[in-house]
Amino acid sequence: MNTKVTHISLLLLIALISVGQVRAQSLKNVIDKAFRNAEQQSLLMARKYENQPGRLPKSFEGGKDTSSDSRWWCSGFFPGSLWYLYENNKNTELLKYAKLFTDRVEREKYTTDNHDVGFMLYCSFGNGLRITGEEHYKEVLLTGAKSLATRFDPKVGLIRSWDHNTAIWQYPVIIDNLMNLELMLWAAKYSGDDSFRKIAVSHADKTMIHHFRPDHSSYHVVSYDKKTGLPHKKQTHQGAADDSAWSRGQSWGLYGYTYLYRETKDQRYLEQAKNIANFLINHPQMPKDFIPYWDYNAPQIPNTTRDASAATVMASALIELSDFVDADLKKKYMKVVDTQIRTLASDEYTAKPGENGNFILKHSTGAFPFKAEVDAPLTYADYYYLEALTRLKKRL
Template identity: 45%
Template sequence: MGVLHKALFSLFALILVSQAGFAQKATAIPVEQVLALAEKQYTGYFSQYPDSTKYPRSSKEDGTILLTSSRNWTSGFFAGNLWYMARLTNKESWRRRAAAWTETLEAEKNTTSTHDLGFIINNSFGQGYALTQNPKYKEVVLQASATLGRRFNPTVGAIRSWDFAPFTYPVIVDNLMNLEMLLSAAKLGGDTTLARIAKTHANTDLKYRFRKDHSTFHVLDFDPATGKLRKQMTHQGIADNSCWARGQAWAIYGYTMLYRFTGNKQYLTAAQNAADYFIKQTNRIPDHIPYWDFNDPAIPNSPRDASAAAVAASGLLELSKYAKSPKKYYGSATAMLSSLCTPQYLAAAGTNNFFLLKHSTGNKPSKSEIDVPLVYADYYFLEALWRHKNYTTLALQ
C-alpha cells in the first residue's frame, strides 16, 4: 500500500471511529425508560383527572395542579403529548386517549380572539390527522387556519398576537410557531392564501426579529395603520435588550419549520444563526439547560427553563437534517436531552402533578409559573425524543 493510500485509509478509519462514537453518544438517550415513566405519569393523571374538557397546564403556587379550559393557549398540548405517546409506543390505547382530549377542543376552531390556534388545534387535531388520517381532523385544521388568517393585517404584513395594552399591534416571536398550521392547511388543500399569509408574516418577522449578534427581541410592536415598526421590546424577558431563552428557542424551531415547508434558504440561515447564539450561551452552562433569560444578572442564582431546552432540542434535531454541518446541532440537542432525562429535571413517577419535566419558567416578570412544570415543556420533550429516535442516522449523513 502506497503512502497516499495508507494516509487515506487511516483517515477513513478515523472517520468511521468518530462516527461510531458519535452514534453511540447520540443513541444514549434513554427513550424507552422515559416512555415507561410517561406511561405511569399519564395513567396516574387519568385516574385523578378523567375529565377531557379540562387540560393540564402547570402547578399553582400552593402546589396543586393548574387545569384550564379549551380557550387557554396551552390547551392543545396535552392532546399532543398523547399523540406522541401513541407514536412512540404504537399502542392503540394511547390513540384513544389522544382522541378523547383532542375532540373536546373542536369549538376553538372558530375562535378569533387568539393568535395561538396553532398551539391549540395543530398540536391536537394536526398531530391526530398526521397519525390517523381522520378526515374530520383535517376539516378542523382547515377551519382553524381560515380563522387564524383573519388576524392578518396586510399593511403590517403579519398576524396580530395579543389584543391587550400597552401594545399597539404586537407580533411576538412565539407566533412563528402558529404558522405551521397555516402552511399545513395549504398543503392539505386549503386556501393557498394561507401559505402567502404565513410567508409574508415570516418575512416581516425576519426584518426586525434579530439583533446583530442573532439574539432575538421578544415583541415587535407595529403601527397597524402604516405598518411601521414602533418598538422592539420584551414582555417575558428581563429587559428590552435582553434575550429571553424560550423566545430564542421559538426562533430556532420556527425558522427551521419554515424552511421545511418553503425551502427558502433565508429561513434556514435565520434558524442556524439563532441556533448558534443559543448553543454559545448554553455551552457555558455545565448541563446545557438555559436560564430563563440569558442576560439575567442574577445568573447563576436564577431560574432555569426546561421548556426552552425542550423547544430548542426539538428544533435543533430538525435543523440537523438540513444544515451542512449537522453534528453541532445534533450534538447540542442530545446534550440538552441527556440532561432533561436525568432526575434533576425528569420527575419521579407519581410526583410533579403527573407532568414529566420539572424546573420550567413561564413568565418571570409577571411572577407567574416560576420553577414549575409546564405542559408545553413536556410536549416538546416528547417530540424531541421522537425526533431523536427517528433522526439518529441522518445526523451522520
Template identity: 45%
Template sequence: MKTFYNISWLLTCFILLASCKPHETKEIITDTTDINQLLIARYNKVLDYPLDSTAFPRSYNPETKQILKRPSKDWTSGFYAGNLWMLSDVTGESRFRESAQKWTAFIEKEKFNDGTHDMGFKVYNSFGLGYNRTGNEFYKEVLLQSAQTLATRFNPNVQSIRSWDFKADHWEFPVIIDNMMNLELLFEATRLSGDSTYHHLAVKHANTTLRNHFRPDDSTVHVVVYDTINGNVKERVTHQGYSNESAWARGQGWAIYGYTMAYRYTKNGDYLKQAQATANFFINHKNLPADGIPYWDFDAPNIPDEPRDVSAAAIVASALVELYGYTKNEIYINYSKKVLNNLKSEEYILPADLEIPFILQHSSGDWSKRSEMDEPIIYGDYYFLELMLRLQELDQ
C-alpha cells in the same frame, strides 16, 4: 405514513447517549432499566389525569401542590392532547391514542375563536397531530376552519398576524416571536386544501418578523409593536423576558423552531440563515450551562442562581434535529442529543410517585407575573416527546 415507536428504541438511544458528557452537577441515570421504569411511571401519570373539558392541565405549583387547569381557550390547551398522541407513538399502546382522541375533541370549538393568534398551538398540536396519525377527515375540516379563523387576524398594512388583543390602549398592533409557531397551521392548510392564500399570509408574516424582530447579535426581541396605518415599528419591548434588551430563552427557541419550520415549507434560504444564526447565538452563549438547559433569560441578573427553563431547551433541541437535517451541522445534533440525555436525569424527570400529568420539572413561564417559574409546564413535555420522536426518525 404512520410511524410507531417503542420503548426498545428508547433504551437503545439511552445507551448511546450515556456516553455524552453530562453537566457536572447532574446525576445522570445510566441504568436503562431505571430510565425505562421512571419514564413509564411518568407516562402512566399523564394518562391517569381525569377527563374534563374545562380543565386542561397547564402547570404544577410544587409549593401549593396544585395543578393549574385551563379551558380550551387557553393557548396551552392543545399540548396535553398532543402529548397523548405522541405517547401513543412512543409506547405503541392504544390507550394513549384513545385518550388523545377524547381530549382533542374538547378543543374543536376553538376553530371559531378569532380572539387569539394561538390557533397553531391549540388546534394544530391536537387536531394536526391527530390527523397525521389517523387521516380522519373531520380533523382536516377542523384544521382548515381554524386556518380561516386565524387568517382574519392578518393586517395588510402591517403584513403580519396580530398577536395579543390585551393592552390595546398601549400596544396598537403587537406581534410576538411566539407567533411564528402558529404559521405551521397556515402552511399545512395550503397543503391540505390547495388554497395558496394561507401559505402567502404565513410568508408575509415570516418576512415582516424577519425584518424587525432580530438584533445585530441574532437574538430576538419578544414583542414588536406596529403602527396599523403605515406599518412602521413603534417600539420593541418584552413581556415575559427580563428586560427589553435581554434574550428571553424561550423566545429564542420560538425563533429557531419557527424559522426552521418555515424553511421546511418554503425553502427560503433567508429563513434557514436566520434559524442557524439564532441557534448559534443560543448554543454558544456564555451563560448557557454545560448541560444545555438554559436559564429562563440569558441576561437574568442573578445567574447562576436563576431558574432554568427546560421548555426552552426542549424547543431548541427539537428544532435543531430538523435544522441538522438541512445543514448537516454536527453541532446542532450534538446539542439535541446532549439535552435529551440530560433531561433524563433525576434532576429533571419528576419523581415516579408524584400524581400529576407531567413528565419534566424546571420549566419557566411568565416572569412578568412571577408565575410558573421553575415548575413542570405542559409544553416542556410536548417538545421533549417531539425531540425523542424526531431523533428516532433521524436514526431510522
C-alpha cells in the same frame, strides 16, 4: 503491504465502530427509558382529568394542580403529548385518551380572538391527523386556519397576537406567533388556497426584519403602527429587560424558521435558523448542559431559575435543523441535543411516576417577571420534549 499495520488499523477501526455503537445504544436506552417514564406519567395525568369535563392540564404549583379549559393557549399540548406517546408505543389506552383530550379542544377552530389557534389545533389535531389519517381532523384544522387568517391585516402584513393593553400597543406581535404559521402552511397545501401561504410568508418575513437584533437575538413583542405598518415599540415583555434575550422566545424563533425552511425551501429562512442556533449555542451565559436560564441576560445568573421548556423547543428544532446543514454543523447541533436530552432525562429534570403533578419534566419557567409558573412543570415543556425524543429516536 505491511500486514501488521493493516491488522492494527483494522482493529482500531473496529474499536471505533464499537465505541460509536455503544454510545448510540446508550442514547437509545436513555430515550426508551424516557418514553416509558413519560407514558406512566401521562396516563396518570389522563386518568386524573378524564372525569373533569373540558379540563386540560396546565402546571403544578405549590403542590396544587392548575388546569384550564380549551381557551387557554396551552390547551393543545397535552393531547399532542398523548399522540406522540401513542406513536411511540401503540398502547390503545393512549389512543383513547389522545382522542378524548383532542376532542376537548375542537371548539377552538372557531376562535378569532386568539393568535394561538395553531398551538391549540396543530399540536393536537395536527398530530392526530398525521398519525391516524382521521378525515374529520382535516376539517377542524382548515376551519381553524380560516379563523386564524382573520387576525391578519394586509396593511401591517402580520397576524396580530394580542388584543389587550391598547393604550400601550397598537398592533402587538410576539415572537411566539411564528409557531402558529405551520397551521397556515398546512392549510395552503391541503386546500390549494395560496392565500394561507402568503399570510405565513408575509408574517415570517416582517418578523425577520423587525424582531431580530444584529446579534440574531429577538425581542419578545413588537407593536406596529396600524397606519404605517412599521414598529413603534419593541419590548421583551416576559424577559429581564427590553433589550434582553428571553430564552424561550429565542427557541421559538429557532423552531419557527427551521420549519419555515422545511416547508418553503427559502434559503433566507435556513440562514436565519442557523444564525439563531449559533447565537444560542455559543452564548456566554448558556450553561454547559444547554438548559438555558429563563433569560440569557438575567442579572441573577447563575443564581436564578432555568427553563426546561426553552431547552425542549431548542432541542426539537436543532434535530430538524441538522437535516438541512453540512456534516460539521450537523455534528455540532446533535452534540448539543445529546447533552440536552441526557440532562432532561436525568433525575434532576425528570419526575418520578406519581410526582410533579404527573407532569414529565421539572424546572421550567413560564413568566418570571410576573412570578407565574417559576421553577414549575409546564405542559408545553413536556410536549416538545416528547417531540424531540420522537424525532431523535427516528434518527438512531
